[in-house]
Amino acid sequence: MSKIHQIGLIGAGNISEAYLKLAPLFPGTKIVAVADLSAEAAKARAGQFGVRALTVDELLKDSEIDTVINLTIPSAHYEVSNAILSAGKHAYSEKPFALSVEDGKKLVAEADARGLKLGSAPDTFLGGGGQTARKLIDDGKIGRVIAGTMHVISRGMEMWHPNPGFFFQPGGGPILDLGPYYIAALVNLLGPIKAVTAVASKGFEERLVTAEGPLKGKTVPVGTPTTINAILNFASGAQVTLTASWDVWKHGHVNPIELYGSDGTMLVPDPNFFGGKIRYSKEGGDYIEVDTSDAPFGKSNWQDGKHANYRMLGVADLLDAADHGREPRCSGRVALHALDVMVSILQAAAESRVITLSTTTERPAPLTAADAERLTAPR
Ligand SMILES: NC(=O)c1ccc[n+]([C@@H]2O[C@H](COP(=O)([O-])OP(=O)(O)OC[C@H]3O[C@@H](n4cnc5c(N)ncnc54)[C@H](O)[C@@H]3O)[C@@H](O)[C@H]2O)c1
Incomplete structure (x- = not known):
């Protein structure tokens, strides 16, 4: 049976609520702490979901947390994702992943060098x-x-x-x-x-x-x-x-x-x-x-049934990739x-x-019904 990954969020703004609400759909993920430059924002969001409010530094040093989701503003994405990888944790960022191709390449190289998984929204x-x-x-x-x-x-x-x-x-x-x-x-x-x-x-x-x-x-x-x-x-x-x-x-x-x-x-x-x-x-x-x-x-399942919203699916897939040694x-x-x-x-x-373009990529593998079942299976 795959492990339950302990996750921290950095950035307690608007979108953090959706991640916290939707995480329980994916039993391999557990958001345990929230940090923000604004201690009040972290405290408010953490209090709403009964998780710990930490400073960014405390969250990055927490040995219980193996993965951090970067929900800060675009101009902070590179710096925060780099700090997450440097702290030895898997990193998943909201989009855009970085603001320059050079910074994006540095993040990919850093994750590879450390044997960590690196991912980014969108997962739609x-x-x-x-x-x-x-x-x-x-x-x-x-x-x-x-x-x-x-x-x-x-x-x-x-x-x-x-x-x-x-x-x-x-x-x-x-x-x-x-x-x-x-x-x-x-x-x-x-x-x-x-x-x-x-x-x-x-x-x-x-x-x-x-x-x-x-x-x-x-x-x-x-x-x-x-x-x-x-x-x-x-x-x-x-x-x-x-x-x-x-x-x-x-x-x-x-x-x-x-x-x-x-x-x-x-x-x-x-x-x-x-x-x-x-x-x-x-x-x-x-x-x-x-x-x-x-x-x-x-x-x-969202906004009174108007839309399908499964944010955290990309994170669940990234951690499944970490468990099974494959590309997210x-x-x-x-x-x-x-x-x-x-x-x-x-x-x-x-x-x-x-x-x-100076980059290319493989098409991501299709997500099969068996994959979906594994990502939502109780641990
Ligand atoms: N709001 C949405 O509906 C939505 C939807 C999809 C994606 N996103 C993406 O999510 C990201 C965040 O959007 P939002 O709407 O939640 O923004 P927001 O401004 O509501 O929240 C961002 C939070 O990050 C914090 N922050 C900024 N820099 C930081 C740093 N260096 N360290 C720690 N905390 C820091 C801010 O204090 C703020 O609380 C953006 O990249 C956005 O494109 C937002």
Whole structure:
């Protein structure tokens, strides 16, 4: 029987609640402590879930804890993940994994040198939606994927996040903030990307915070592009256009990802979530709908049953990988490649050129029903 891993969280903000709520779905994971630069934030979150509140230093020195999840803000991700690995613990980071490819490469090398597992969100592609779409593509339902479109567009994030400043600074923006979900989803479906090109702009110089909280009514400056159009050229030969924007009030792109294959078309569910419905056609025929709610990690369980949310699945898979000596699916290597894609999109736009990527990755292994059973089996 596999062990129960004792886990610490660093970063007790907004998203930490979901990790603490969802961890009990995965009996191999046990979150035992929370730390934050703000002692009050750590205390409040730890108190809510009956776990220990520690300082970051105490948490890193705690010999009971073998794994740490990094839920800090993007600009702190590299430094905190590096400290976790240096403390001899497995590290799993919220996205984006790091802000520069150099830092990402250093993290991957550090984990390898220490024999530790390194992983990163997103893990949404491990959900019922992403895995079912993957199986349909691997089974050849739409043939060879030739082209695709991806739309990540909305007006945000100042309407819902009480402290949205970081979204509009380098490390944020729709590419680095939301791009990880969409790029990881495409790497899961189509494999690695070879080259990118893009154009980018800022729709507004500042944003008015309307979310409830101390910043309501104040403006935050915009220091990174908020509208980006990119072309992704895959090693497989597929080409996908990506529009990412936080400057759009309303649009008609119901399906964020559409893939056009030699034998048909697939409409892929939103990789911001774990579930969703897939539609695919054989050549120009009617769409065949595939409900993924019965697939592992596809059932809606969040926000009154509106969405499927299985955050912690990537962590559970990483620890299962540690137990069985294999590569985690949400690995540092996949995250590094996705980071390279995103950073290169922004660089290609800034320099008006095509960039050939310096990284590649294997497609993560499919998550089978047997894997899902093992990850959720009582210990
Ligand atoms: N909020 C969401 O719904 C959501 C969803 C998915 C992913 N994420 C990602 O999760 C991460 C955190 O987002 P959030 O919304 O929880 O942010 P947040 O601002 O609410 O919380 C971040 C917390 O990290 C702490 N922190 C910052 N630097 C630190 C450091 N060096 N050491 C220790 N603590 C530090 C802050 O004090 C704060 O409490 C981001 O990378 C974000 O992209 C957030």
